[in-house]
Amino acid sequence: MKKIFARWLDSDVGHSFRTSPVAITATVVAFICIFCSVFAGWVAPHNPFDLSTLELSDARLPPAWSAQGSSKFLLGTDDQGRDILSALIYGARISLVVGVASVILSMIVGVALGLLAGFRGGWIDTVLMRLCDVMLSFPAILVALLIAGVGRALFPNAHDSVAFGVLILSITLTGWVQYARTVRGSTMVERSKEYVQAARVTGVAPLRIMRRHVLPNVLGPVLVLATIQVATAIITEATLSFLGVGAPPTSPSLGTLIRVGNDYLFSGEWWITVFPGLMLVLIALSVNLLGDWLR
Numbered sequence: 460m461k462k463i464f465a466r467w468l469d470s471d472v473g474h475s476f477r478t479s480p481v482a483i484t485a486t487v488v489a490f491i492c493i494f495c496s497v498f499a500g501w502v503a504p505h506n507p508f509d510l511s512t513l514e515l516s517d518a519r520l521p522p523a524w525s526a527q528g529s530s531k532f533l534l535g536t537d538d539q540g541r542d543i544l545s546a547l548i549y550g551a552r553i554s555l556v557v558g559v560a561s562v563i564l565s566m567i568v569g570v571a572l573g574l575l576a577g578f579r580g581g582w583i584d585t586v587l588m589r590l591c592d593v594m595l596s597f598p599a600i601l602v603a604l605l606i607a608g609v610g611r612a613l614f615p616n617a618h619d620s621v622a623f624g625v626l627i628l629s630i631t632l633t634g635w636v637q638y639a640r641t642v643r644g645s646t647m648v649e650r651s652k653e654y655v656q657a658a659r660v661t662g663v664a665p666l667r668i669m670r671r672h673v674l675p676n677v678l679g680p681v682l683v684l685a686t687i688q689v690a691t692a693i694i695t696e697a698t699l700s701f702l703g704v705g706a707p708p709t710s711p712s713l714g715t716l717i718r719v720g721n722d723y724l725f726s727g728e729w730w731i732t733v734f735p736g737l738m739l740v741l742i743a744l745s746v747n748l749l750g751d752w753l754r
Contacts, residue, residue, distance in 0.1 A: 476752070485748035492742050496552035503545040504533075507711050513540045519728045535730040537719060543730060546711040547738045553712040554742070557623065558692035561630035565692075566685050568631065569638025574677070576639065577646025578669050588643070591636045599633040600698055606632055607704040622707050626699060630692050641684060645677035687750035690743040697739050713739045 476482050495502045505512065517540040521528045528535065534543035576584040594602070610625030649655060650673065658668045693713075699705030700714025701721075713735045720732025 479752055481748055482752040485745040485752070488741060488745040489749055492551055492745070493555065495548050496555050499545075499548045499552050503542075503548040505542040505545040507541040507546045507549055515540055519723065519731070521728075522730055534734050535728075537716065537731050538723065538728075541711065543716075543734050546716055547713070547735060550711040550713045550716055550735065551738060551742060553706060553710055554693045554696055554714070554739070557627055557630070557696045557706070557712075558689050561627045561634060561692045561696075562685050562688050564627065564631040565634035565688065566638050566681060569635035570642050570674075570678075570681060572635070573639035573642030574646055574669050574674060577643040578650050578665065578673060580647075584643070587639065591639055594633070594636045600695065602633045603629040603695060603699055604702065604704060607699055611704060626696060626705050629699070630695050633695075634688060634692065637684060637688070638681060641680050642677050645680060646673055649673050649676050683750060683754045686753055687747060690746040690750070693746075694739070694743055 476486075500506070517529075517532070517536050518538055520532055520536040522535045523530050523533045525535075532542045532544070534547070536542060537546065572587055576587040606629035607625055610629070611622070614621050614625070646669075655668060655672060658672055663672075696705055696712065697714030697717065700712045701718045703718065706712035706715050716735035717732050717739070720728070720730075720735060724732050
């Protein structure tokens with residue numbers, strides 16, 4: 460492992476990373492956010508899901524450096540008495556899980572359809588590309604709102620896991636188009652190359668050619684696009700949660716925290732919405748900068 464890491468540092472990509480302060484900073488920030496989210500149970504000073512530890516008398520306490528603040532709550536508390544810092548850590552985990560899961564599903568659907576459209580061509584390509592045009596003609600957030608709203612109407616008393624599933628599905632169905640178009644263009648270039656023609660002449664099945672020969676050569680742009688799309692998916696999740704059709708109100712996702720804090724913004728309790736907003740910007744910006752470097 461040490462030799463592989465040293466070899467990577469000596470490569471062109473490693474040199475580009477070592478000489479890019481923006482890439483290094485974005486990686487460090489993204490790593491800290493992911494680490495705190497994964498190990499939230501050990502990193503967070505409080506558990507916002509443990510209702511037995513909540514005290515309404517601690518509600519809307521300002522940050523610890525304020526005159527009315529408490530050293531027990533570094534960034535203050537929300538309207539339910541939950542520690543803002545702990546809610547941010549757990550909320551970032553929810554946002555990251557929803558964002559990464561939706562991007563993975565979008566990538567699987569988009570790559571499969573784009574590979575099929577670019578390799579087969581004909582009416583399959585025409586139908587799939589017209590479907591992409593229809594999807595692109597609607598704002599992604601409106602499509603996600605429609606799907607999330609329909610899902611909540613069909614399952615009004617659903618468990619939180621079903622609500623998260625509907626949220627991931629709504630983001631997935633608006634994000635696969637870019638992968639499909641990217642893979643289709645790359646596949647149309649690859650299918651006319653000599654190695655694909657040789658595989659066809661030797662009698663290799665088309666599905667095997669797509670899976671074993673074409674797919675590995677079109678994944679480069681897809682991985683870069685997926686990195687950038689993670690930030691977009693996180694922002695979409697926060698937007699849906701802010702509008703009330705995303706994560707359940709009992710789950711402290713970043714969008715839910717911003718929506719709750721927005722009700723108290725003009726009454727002086729600015730920390731309830733400002734800190735979740737800063738956390739969302741920090742995660743999205745670090746992932747975007749890392750994706751721009753990879754591109």
